[in-house]
Amino acid sequence: MGYQKDREIIEFIQWLPKTETHLHIEGAIPFHLLKELDPVQFSEPPASWDRDFKFSTFKEFEDELLNMVHQWYISPERYHIAAREIFHSLVEQNVKYLELSFHAGVMDYHDLNGPEVVSAIKSAAPENLQVRVFLGMLRNHYSEKMAPILDDCPNWEGLDGIDLHGPERLPIQSWKERLWRAARDAGMETKAHAGEFGGADYVRDAIELLNVKRVQHGVRAIEDPAVVQMVLDRDVTFDVCPISNIKLGVVETMEEHPIRQLFDQGVRCTISTDDPLSFGNRLVDEYEALSVDVFSKVELAKIARNGFEVALMEAEEKAPYLAQIDSYLEKN
Numbered sequence: 001m002g003y004q005k006d007r008e009i010i011e012f013i014q015w016l017p018k019t020e021t022h023l024h025i026e027g028a029i030p031f032h033l034l035k036e037l038d039p040v041q042f043s044e045p046p047a048s049w050d051r052d053f054k055f056s057t058f059k060e061f062e063d064e065l066l067n068m069v070h071q072w073y074i075s076p077e078r079y080h081i082a083a084r085e086i087f088h089s090l091v092e093q094n095v096k097y098l099e100l101s102f103h104a105g106v107m108d109y110h111d112l113n114g115p116e117v118v119s120a121i122k123s124a125a126p127e128n129l130q131v132r133v134f135l136g137m138l139r140n141h142y143s144e145k146m147a148p149i150l151d152d153c154p155n156w157e158g159l160d161g162i163d164l165h166g167p168e169r170l171p172i173q174s175w176k177e178r179l180w181r182a183a184r185d186a187g188m189e190t191k192a193h194a195g196e197f198g199g200a201d202y203v204r205d206a207i208e209l210l211n212v213k214r215v216q217h218g219v220r221a222i223e224d225p226a227v228v229q230m231v232l233d234r235d236v237t238f239d240v241c242p243i244s245n246i247k248l249g250v251v252e253t254m255e256e257h258p259i260r261q262l263f264d265q266g267v268r269c270t271i272s273t274d275d276p277l278s279f280g281n282r283l284v285d286e287y288e289a290l291s292v293d294v295f296s297k298v299e300l301a302k303i304a305r306n307g308f309e310v311a312l313m314e315a316e317e318k319a320p321y322l323a324q325i326d327s328y329l330e331k332n
């Protein structure tokens, strides 16, 4: 995307060991795979890859993405093929740890078996990238067909956690509180998308009702100091996707992005790409975009460090990455 022209900053960002903790595999299909599938329909990348592109509505984004997703993800094998390439690209960017979600809606639509999808994704992981897989579901996903499947997911082999997606304004009902608790009891991590299109109250609800310590986006918490205080008190982390926020109109410009104020107020934020198939972004683009007018190199290093702090890795596994970042921070 070319957000930075300064070679030294580009090299610094590449050098930083990084995490990606907010990535939807459906929104991360490598575009050339679609092009090979249908060279006519997918002759060019989506217009939304243009750096200044903004979606006019969330529906426009969703319709464009779903059209691409449903043509590709028709089997666990397709998840494996896409995952292998996604992982390779992340390794090239010096990403060491990934939290990836796959969407219950695709499983529902194509009648896929959840544990088989988890295994297909995980078996694509190279040795030098730690991969954790989450099941993402919509707030209204508890249908007659899906309820027993979702209720069973805390027992799935290899699943590391669950996440809540989709239209934020639908209510958090009792099945979610129950399922989020069951997942934690099974040793899984739990997350929820909130504070993207919904305001600070939605962040409060996700934290209070679902008891999550990891909020995806969360940026609109900035609208209510009491919610920011609650985030600090409960040691909640926001997995923020700045380019996604700009292209979807959650925030107007990178300079105005609330990640700056959240960082200054002590909220632990990480940065990730969300849906690179729609936004045309790589993780290094997120760092580069923030390095222009938002964060210094030292601050970017602290943000990269945050990702390893919350990573679901053993202490000895994350130690070398934390040590590399800490030695830079000590000298700068």
Ligand SMILES: [Zn+2]
Residues within 6 Å of the ligand: 022, 024, 193, 216, 274
């Ligand atoms: Zn997301």
